[in-house]
Amino acid sequence: MPILKWDENYSAGVKILDDEHKQLIAMINKAYDSVTNMEEDIVLRELVKEMRAYAASHFATEDNLMNTYGYPALAEHLEMHESFAVKAEALNNLVSSGDKVDPVKVFKLLADWLRDHIMKTDKELGKFLNAQGVK
Template identity: 45%
Template sequence: MPILSWQDSYSVGVACIDAEHKQLISMINRAFDDSKKETDLVILERLAADMRMYAMVHFATEEELMKEHDFPHSENHIKNHKMFLNKALEAEQAVEKGEDTNPIEFVNFLADWLSGHILEVDKALGTHLNAKGVF
């Protein structure tokens, strides 16, 4: 059973952003499933690196659209992105240091963060972009 499932309420009305959000949800679910089969360290190492790298691509998409279409809340949105990237980097560093890790805690953080970010922050961006003719 997935920890996070795509719901129509997650759609921001911009196809490229929705597609990338679906990919992020898929990555979180894959890690959750893997947590039942692999060691904590292997799962967290792969998940933290994958999430950080993919998030950088996704955040670049959003941030370029914000810049191109003069999104008035860009600064706060970008701060939110940086917080996520810092959390992923902290997880990677914990693995490198060999610290006791729990990938389920990180997966739960990712699922909560992503659903909250989409429903609260990205929805506003989607509304703004739709008003500018971006779908």
Template identity: 30%
Template sequence: MPIVTWDGSLAVGHEMIDQHHEHLVELLNKTYDEFCEKKSKQSLESVLDELIDYATYHFAQEEVLMEKVAFPATEEHLAEHAFFIRRIGEIQKEFLAGTNAISLEIITFLKDWLVQHISQKDCDLGAYATAHGGSPVIIDLD
């Protein structure tokens, strides 16, 4: 059973952002499933790596979009991204060092942060980008 269900309530109305968020929700649910199924440390490590890598990619895409449309709340939004990357990096480091296991508390933190960020900050970004000519397609970072 998923910890987060992707549905219209999480859509922000911007195609690229919504596609990314749907994939992030899938990865979070995969992490939760592997935790519930008591998968091996290597299996959890793999899915956690994938979640971190994709979140980093997604944030970079959003940051390009924010610059492109001159999003007025960019600084605050970037600070939230930095917090998440820093915190999930700490979780990963502790997990790899064996000083902290993936727990329901950690997965709940990830879920709560993601849902809150999408429903508040990214909704604002999606609406602003759509209204100000932000391309609804995936941006090439190269």
């Protein structure tokens, strides 16, 4: 059973960003379900790969929009993206080497990203892009 469902409170106001943010909600639910169903070992390897792919794809989308429209907080936003990508890569290295990864740590990383980045930073980006005519 999902712990989160998409609603407009998560929206950045830009369709392509919202569509990609829905993938993050799905990953949070997958991490939560893996713990609830005691299937962490099965799910975590795939989830960590998804996180890396999400970071690469979604960040490229945002980076392109920020560069195209001259987003004034570009440097700070890119630093946040880099930080998440580094954390996802570190988790991937642990999983790939056969080390045990705490599923709660993965869940917390994703939930914190939703709360701290998407609900705040990406909403500001969305407002800026909306002002530029991007919907």
